[in-house]
Amino acid sequence: MTHAETATPPDLAGTLSPRMQGIGTSQIGLVADRGRDDPEVVKLWIGEGDLPTPxxxxxxxxxxxxxxxxxxxxxxxxxxxxxxxxxxxxxxxxxxxxxxxxxxxxxxxxxxxxxxxxxxxxxxxxxxxxxxxxxxxxxxxxxxxxxxxxxxxxxxxxxxxxxxxxxxxxxxxxxxxxxxxxxxxxxxxxxxxxxxxxxxxxxxxxxxxxxxxxxxxxxxxxxxxxxxxxxxxxxxxxxxxxxxxxxxxxxxxxxxxxxxxxxxxxxxxxxxxxxxxxxxxxxxxxxxxxxxxxxDGFIRQMVGRCAESREILVEGLSRLPGVTVSVPEGAFYLMARVAGPGTPRPEETSLAIAFRLLAEAKVGVAPGTAFGPEGEGFIRLCFAISPGLAREAVARLSAVLGR
Missing domain, CATH: 3.40.640.10 (Type I PLP-dependent aspartate aminotransferase-like (Major domain))
Incomplete structure (x- = not known):
């Protein structure tokens, strides 16, 4: 093995253009990297449905x-x-x-x-x-x-x-x-x-x-x-x-x-x-x-399926103390306020909550701050999933957030 193969590689990030150095890191990726290979995790963090291409x-x-x-x-x-x-x-x-x-x-x-x-x-x-x-x-x-x-x-x-x-x-x-x-x-x-x-x-x-x-x-x-x-x-x-x-x-x-x-x-x-x-x-x-x-028929199937899973998540999470659900009019994402004033853990950040739900509930969600500082206190869940999986996610989240 040569010296070149064993030497610590140079840190070249600082030599890139200032514009490239300023590109943000995805907080969704930070959470997903901890659980993407765990088959037990209900993965609701990324905007992707669970149906295969028709x-x-x-x-x-x-x-x-x-x-x-x-x-x-x-x-x-x-x-x-x-x-x-x-x-x-x-x-x-x-x-x-x-x-x-x-x-x-x-x-x-x-x-x-x-x-x-x-x-x-x-x-x-x-x-x-x-x-x-x-x-x-x-x-x-x-x-x-x-x-x-x-x-x-x-x-x-x-x-x-x-x-x-x-x-x-x-x-x-x-x-x-x-x-x-x-x-x-x-x-x-x-x-x-x-x-x-x-x-x-x-x-x-x-x-x-x-x-x-x-x-x-x-x-x-x-x-x-x-x-x-x-x-x-x-x-x-x-x-x-x-x-x-x-x-x-x-x-x-x-x-x-x-x-x-x-x-x-x-x-x-x-x-x-x-x-x-x-x-x-x-x-x-x-x-x-x-x-x-x-x-067009596949689109109708997708939308109908999302509508049913949306109702399951909205109804289930709305029952939890300290959780405020913003009922989505469209798309296939639900934002829920789970931290901040009036919640059980007002000091906990959205990113910390996402890590905790991954560890304790085995549910992967996106922290609200992945979408800007205005998202602090929120988590985002993708409901382009089967109704059965939506019920499982509600049960797991309720066991942690409902404590």
Whole structure:
């Protein structure tokens, strides 16, 4: 063994760019790393359902591979896939979005990253309601921007709200865009259509962009489907909509998503797609067409299943002393306040609670502070699971939190 093989490797982290040194560490990952290999843990920490990708999607990918669809594709995505995306939006939201406004991306995260790359210069600010999916702020930081958080307000009934005046108060001369994730991860909040119109008008008046993350639109409880900014904006508005195949069709590992840009920006996103990923695998794009054209029934199955598990978790956790449940209107996450004033352990942090529930209840949850300091005192649970597993999670959590 040589000296080079035994020597302590140099710490090169400090030699990276300051921007990269400032990237945050996922608190969800900190918790998951302690229990991801434990088969006894009920894993509710990550935004991923427990159903496999439906067979008709898997079979479509297999057929495409056998047919030789294993070569490069255009960076914007296969024309057939972009046409299928156009038809999908017409079918569900009644909007006419031409295929040339779509760009296929390597999942929803790459769609967010491309939006940030397209919009931001160093120092530009993006307003993000918080608690928020942490990847939103990190994508802004990676591209040199500055995330500016606006806390949701918690109403008397525990539900979240986002007054337009709070967004407006956060705007500065450096503001470039406003991010809206509706239905929201992690809060389950859905932006009402009249508030979407008011935000659109504010953005128009100030010359701002709206980045609409509409990944969970089908997961709306009590409504047929969550409203989309596409229903109230024109093709010339400063609007970028991001989405993914991950949630609706249980395709998290396939890394396929899309964005919708204003008219005339296809060349820009063709270049961004080329320089980010070149393209996503061609056979996956063929499978994505099948998901869009044949997958509405699977979406209904997923949403119905989530609705039942949501009720189990809401009802079960609401009974526990010192636990306040924010009933989610949409998405498949539940936030529960388990620490802070009026709770049995007011001094315990969200991260400490998540570690304790993992150790004592064998339930993996995400600490609220994974989604920003506004999440302190909360835990987040993913309920894209079977009703049976939801009941088991309630029983285990009640045994610990109910003490």
């Amino acid at each position: 067979p008709f999607v898997v079979e479509a990918a297999h057929r495409a591979m056998l047919a030789g669809h294993t070569r490069y594709a255009t960076s914007l995505g296969l024309p057939r896939l972009r046409e299928a995306l156009s038809a999908y939006h017409a079918r569900h939201w009644g909007v006419d979005v031409p295929a040339e406004r779509f760009a296929v991306t390597a999942g929803g995260m790459n769609a967010i990253m491309q939006a940030a790359q397209a919009l931001l210069e160093p120092g530009d600010e993006i307003v993000i309601p918080s608690p928020a999916w942490p990847n939103l702020a990190e994508a802004v930081r990676i591209t040199g921007g500055v995330p500016v958080t606006v806390p949701y307000r918690v109403q008397a009934d525990g539900r979240f709200a986002l007054p337009l005046a709070d967004i407006e108060a956060a705007l500065t001369p450096r503001t470039r865009a406003i991010v809206v994730n509706s239905p929201s991860n992690p809060t389950g909040w859905i932006m009402p259509l009249d508030e979407m119109k008011a935000l659109r008008d504010l953005a128009r008046a100030r010359g701002l962009w709206i980045v609409a993350d509409e990944v969970y639109a089908h997961f709306a409880y009590g409504n047929a489907i969550a409203p989309s900014f596409l229903q109230i904006c024109t093709e010339d508005d400063r609007l970028i909509v991001t989405n993914t195949f991950s949630k609706n069709w249980a395709m998290t590992g396939w890394r396929a998503g899309w964005l919708i840009a204003p008219r005339g920006l296809a060349p820009t996103f063709a270049k961004l797609g080329q320089y980010n990923t070149t393209s996503i695998p061609t056979f996956i794009q063929h499978a994505a067409v099948t998901a869009l054209e044949e997958g």
